[in-house]
Amino acid sequence: MMKFLLVFIIFIFLFHAESDAIGRKRKYNGPPRTEAELMNKVMECLHNKDTVSYFYMFPPFDTLWNMVMHNPDPNPEIVKELNKLREHPTVLIDLDPFYNHAIxxxxxxxxxxxxxxxxxxxxxxxxxxxxxxxPLTRGMEGLQMIVPERFRGYMFVRDMLTSTTYCVTLMEIQKINGVFCGGQVLNVLEADNIDEYIRKENYERNYLEHQAQLAAQSRIDSVRADSLKDAGGGVKRDTTLPDSLKAGTSVSTVQEPPKDSVKSKKDLLLSPAPPDDEANRTRREVVDRKYYRGKFDEEIPVELYVRYMKDHQDKVTKYWDALYKFGDMSEYVKLDVSMTPEAKWLFEEPVASMELELAGKNYTGSWTNGDNQTGYDAELVQKDLSQKKIEELDFILENGTWGKTNEQKIKEKEEDGDKKDKNKDDKKESKRRRNRDDKRQDDSKEKKEVPKDDKKDGDKPPPDKTENDKKENDKKENDKKDNDTGKEDKKDSDD
Known part of the structure; x- marks a missing residue:
């Protein structure tokens, strides 16, 4: 009897525990009603590396398609938008991990x-x-009718073992009929905020593009090398000896060619890569770094970072690379650096070039746009640079994460330049006017001083006035003489 009672008690206990577990399972496995529940589910999937639970977080295509086909709203606008989804169901298929394995x-x-x-x-x-x-991107028209709210998420997690904060990005977080679903995990980077994550993501994207270009170039070089090997396999081919190159003649033979003939062609095609190639960078040592800040036309701010490098074989500093940015540019642009025969520094990029002259710690020269030939006067002064900034700029040069001038926002200054030229002309004109006025004042002073000197010498009247008075006096005397003569003649006649 006691055995049956003990078995019954154990059965009741197990049944209660199982029902409690089932209740908890139903409670937590239900669809998340809030965004916090969805983010916690994503967090659990990352914590446990659970791809199965992550798979069931997304709405299946059948559910979404049923919402499109059985829409109860007869509004013409809604029907028109849903017809776009009926014509292009791939928009909904891409949201289901059963079909879209990239998720x-x-x-x-x-x-x-x-x-x-x-x-x-x-x-x-x-x-x-x-x-x-x-936002709703092009090609997804009509999706807002069944998924009215879509979000992009930034989840910041902290690794307690290393005390480091990371940012995990998600997209296609959807709210459908009051239920949150989706949440495609995209990337993870060490970052404390969104701005830092975006900046590092841009560096990573540019680095991957640069590596892809290097890989493509290496494949092209390998194809060239293989083609050269295939060309060297036969015995009947035209060869060019180094001596015949000097003499300007070509040598053809059916005998086995010299070993150096194919090698010379191979060396010609597989010539050393440009200075910014990764292999060359490993063979060069950076011996100095200099950072300059200044302005174009005393208005547009500009930064310039120059590295001095030497060859391990020659031990001579004869290589340089540089970065610069100006105006409102957010990314640095790589410059090819060279020296002109006049000992001037020439910094070139695909869009523009700078020709500068170094005097002590100051650069002076000009910047010229190669497309429209507009230019600025450049003045830069050497500044100190922190170790963190040096590491950041070296990372850009060594990993190819620089930007391009024509893909960035640049502060235009044509109108300001015209104003500045106008101001210069106005200043020149005002200076000429002042000089002319000063000259006139000097001339007027000289004219005023002349009569004063004449008056002091003898207080004589002007020559013109003296002659007139003399003539008048002579005329009066003549008239008087005539009158006296007339009176004497009359008196004689009376006598």
């Missing part, structure tokens, strides 16, 4: 990248998250 693939790549960066996924905790409205 799970990016999740796995993020886990792997985090482990390579030193993240201990078991020891992470979520600090905070930020959501931003995700």
């Amino acid at each position: 799970i693939g990016r999740f796995v790549e993020t886990l792997k990248k985090g482990e390579d960066s030193g993240i201990q996924w078991k020891g992470i905790i979520m600090q905070r998250y930020e959501l931003q409205k995700q």
Whole structure:
């Protein structure tokens, strides 16, 4: 009897425990009603590296398609937008990880990248998250009818073992009928805020593009090398000897050619790469770094960073590379540096060039746009640079994460330059006027001083006035003489 009672008690206990577990499972496995619940689910999937639970966070294509086909709203605008989804169902298919395997693939790549960066996924905790409205892009018209709210998320997690904060980005966080779903994990980077993450993401993107270009170039070089080997396999081919190159003649033979003939062609095609190639950078040593700040036309701010390098073989500093940015540019632009025969520094890029003259710690010269031939006067002064800034600029040069001038916002100054020229002309004109006025004043003073000197010498009247008075006096005397003569004649006649 006691045995049956004991078995019954154990059965009741197990049944209660199982029902409690099922209740908890139903409670937490339900669809998240808030954004916080969704972010916690993503956090659990990262913590446990659980791709299965992550898979079921996304709405299946059948559910979304059913919402499109059985829409109860007869509004013509809504029907028109839903017809776009009926014509292009791939928009909905791409949201289902069952069809779009890239969703799970990016999740796995993020886990792997985090482990390579030193993240201990078991020891992470979520600090905070930020959501931003995700705009409707071209080709997804009509999606807003069934998914009215879409977000892009930034989840900041902290690795407690290394005391480091990382940012995990997500997209396509959707709110459908009051339920949150989705949340495609995109990337993870060490960052404390969104601005820092975006800056590092741009560096990473430029670096990957640069590496892809190097890989493509290496494939082209390997194809060239293979073609040269294939060309050297036969015995009947035209060869050019070094001596015949000097003499300007070509040698053709059916015998086995000299070994150096193909090698010379190979060396010609596989010539050393440009100075910014990764292989050359490893063979050169940076011996000095200088940082300059100044302005174009005393208005547009400009920064210039120059590195001095020497060859391991020659031990002579004869290589340089540089970065600069000006105006409102957000990214630095790489410059090719060379010296002119006049000992001037020439900094060139695809869009523009600078010709500067170094005097002590000051650069003076000009910047010229190669497209429209506009230019600025440049004045730069050497400044001190922190170690952190040096590392940042060296990272840009060594990893190819620089930008381009024609892809950035540049502060235009044509109108200001015209005003400045006008001001210069006005100043010159005012100076000429002042000189002319001063000259006139001097002339007037000289004229005023002349009559004063004449008056002091004898207080004589002007010559013109004296002659007139003399003539008048002579006339009066003649008239008087005539009158006297007439009177004498009359008196004689009377007598």
